Amino acid sequence: MMNKSTYLSYLLSLIKTKSYADEIIEKIDELKGSLYNRRVNLDKKMSELFSYELKEKIKAYSWQEQINLNDPESFGRFLTDLRNHIKSMPVISIKIAFYPDEEIVRETVSWFVENYGKNVVVDLIQDQDLVAGAVITFNDQQLDFSLKKKIGEKYKEEDWKRLADQVRSKDKINTPEVPTKNESLTGRIHQLLPS
């Protein structure tokens, strides 16, 4: 038999992003509003509001908590409790240089589970200016691990000027000679990338 925290953990593991967490909180509030309306079939309402998986997880957790779904008062308390659990999930804001697809969401959330054994909510924001890497914000602390920052630290304005001159001279003379990967600035930037 699974313990109490595992049921909740399974439920919370379905909530990965901040936008989804906000959406679920809104839906829980809507469900709470329908509890005392006898005309509303709660099971049907839950099917409308949540995905099948989430609904089943909520029901399993309520069963674990010995909540009578037909008792509006205790079910209301249960929903408030669940809402608070979701609301208190740690939110990690991560700026990345590419479109945040499902895969990266899954990977980042799994990383937190693997490393801290905790369910977190990630807020992935796309910012192409970063070039690559990520800027991580948690508890008002921001850490910049972007390639933009690394390039800025390693290459000064003169380097960019040299690169521009190289491009210019290449255009003017039209020589077939291209600097080797390691010599040119772009080559040196490539060295920053993971092998």
Place this chain on the structure above:
Amino acid sequence: MQITQDFWFLLFFVDFFLLGFVGVYAFYTYYKRLTELKKLQAEAYKKTQEILEEARNQSKDIFAKVEQKTEEILAHSQLFKTDMDREFRESLNKLADNYLQIVQEHSKKFTQDYDNILTSVKDQSLGKVILALDSIGVEIRNQLAEAKNELKAEMLKSLTKAQAEIENYKKAELEKIDQEIDKVVAQMSKDLLRINLSPKDHKKLVIQALDKAKQQGAFFL
């Protein structure tokens, strides 16, 4: 005693009658005077009206006469003015004719004198004039040459200045373009780098960033 009472009574009646008579007479006299006075007032008013009417008629006559007289005077003065104008114009014309005649005579004389003088001076001056004209010609030619040189120098100066300004402007604009190119090249290099990285590389870098954040103790979970 009886006689005395009757006597006093009679005396009282007589006095009463006399007093009544005097009162009636006084009232009659007053009324008569009042009637006369009213009559006199009415007559005086009537008389006044008559006098006023007469005065109005007289003044009307006087006004009519004055108006007639005025018109006569005006007619006379108009005639007088016309006469005066005519006479004045005639005398002016006469005076002008006289003056014109005098002027014509004097002009004729002056022209004759001038012709004589000019004829005498002409011969003397002709030589001098030719010399002076030659000298003016030389002077003008010199001044023209000088002005031409000055203008040429000025033009050259302006041209040099304009060329220098154009060069400076060109240089500044080229510098600006160079700076823009530098920025574009830098941005393009970054963009190319981002595009050339595979999604796998990008994700790897994000996970690396998380690892580094963990190493730095960023997450208090």
